[in-house]
Amino acid sequence: MNITVLCGGLSGERDVSLTSGLMCAKALSKKGHEVFLLDVFMGTDFPPEKAFAERQDFSDVTSSIAADAPDLEEVKRLRGESPDGFFGKNVIDICKKSDIVFMALHGCNGEDGKIQATFDLLGIPYTGSDYLGSANAMNKGITRRLLIADGINMANGAHYTKNDYETGKTNEWSSFPCIVKPCCGGSSIGVSKAENKEEFEKALKNCFKYEDEAIVEEFISGREFSIGVIEGKALPVIEIIADGFYDYKNKYSGKTREVCPAEIDEETNKKLQAAAEKAFASLKLNIYARIDFILNSKNNEPYCLEANTLPGMTPASLLPQEARAVGIEYPDLCELIVNKSLARF
Incomplete structure (x- = not known):
């Protein structure tokens, strides 16, 4: 081929x-x-x-x-x-x-x-994924609306524009700590955690260097997980254990540890996989994707962070690790993606 x-x-x-x-x-x-x-x-x-x-x-x-x-x-x-x-x-x-x-x-x-x-x-x-699913998942504001409408947990949050920041509308935000992130970014570029108003202002200023829209969400304390999904079926859950804040440097520095399959009880495992499969369907994704979650330490419920329609395929990437856990080696995973995608056309 x-x-x-x-x-x-x-x-x-x-x-x-x-x-x-x-x-x-x-x-x-x-x-x-x-x-x-x-x-x-x-x-x-x-x-x-x-x-x-x-x-x-x-x-x-x-x-x-x-x-x-x-x-x-x-x-x-x-x-x-x-x-x-x-x-x-x-x-x-x-x-x-x-x-x-x-x-x-x-x-x-x-x-x-x-x-x-x-x-x-x-x-x-x-x-x-096709253009529709890709657009849905790329825009975190659209992702939030679609997933919340389908009953998938997401942190309380708000959508702000650069104009909102310049006119002072962002001053209405009062819940700390919080996470500030570009609406359409990836790899945690431009993402910051703010503990107070002063840090919030710095986080927004940093975020708007990358694009003109921002998502602000209440910080949820808990363990972070990711679940690959192939044609609607979840792969084993992987846990991400970062050395500090899980930003761009930590993602690709080799300091972050991943555990796959994640060391969680079966009920939690099924809950995470079911939420990933539901998010995949809600966003109208095709072929494969990876959905990220925080497991809230207060109620043990998964809260969706975002969906990735073209997950990383680097040595440090999560999807290849999850596939390997069910016996799909890296070259086979690449060919599987090709064959399933070609069948759609």
Whole structure:
């Protein structure tokens, strides 16, 4: 099968995406597929008609995740010509020559449904959720409304715009501690915990550096879990034990410990898996996703944090660990995602 692995892009999760893409490309190549690894923003000078003529060797290709999110203005400068257009040179033409595009993108313009909608119009098959499910899950404000309407627990919260901050409307928030996060961000970029009004102001200011909408939620004390879902069926629960606040650095520094299957009683396990499956359906997701929860220490009830429609596929990522717990090794997981996605088309 000819597979383009699409990665990179122009979001704060660019480095994570490049690493996910490289791993997926290596895995799918080992499974015997003809794979072309492609940065959706940078593009390539490689002639599209020769993209799958010979197998690429990824053995010497390396990628790493820096301690801080990438400088996207520098990424634009590195591309040079037409820095304002999203799709790089030859990207669409190579994707058209694929049997399917493996979406290894994270964040905006990749996980938010825009590329999925473009590919739908162009008749290009791709992996993962369609444009509607992707858009629902990417916008945390929409996620909150849909999940709460379906009876899924979420922390009490509010949605604010940058204009609300500038006009003083955010002063109405009075519950501390709280979590402030960009409405459409990922990898905890721009996320802060505020213990008081002063920290809340700093958190909002930091959040609005990344986008113009913010979600504020009451802080819930408890254990953090994540559950992968494939075609509506939950994988084993994984617990995330962070060394301090679970921010971008902690996610990819190797300091965070994951336990899979999570060391919880069967009732709690079933409760988390059922909530993940319900969230998957509520958001109209397809093929696979990962749903994150906090287990409230006061009432032992799961509270949903967010849904990830293109979960990370890096060495530190959670979904591959969960799949391995039920005997699905990494290359098999990548091929499973390809086959189930292709069947939808």
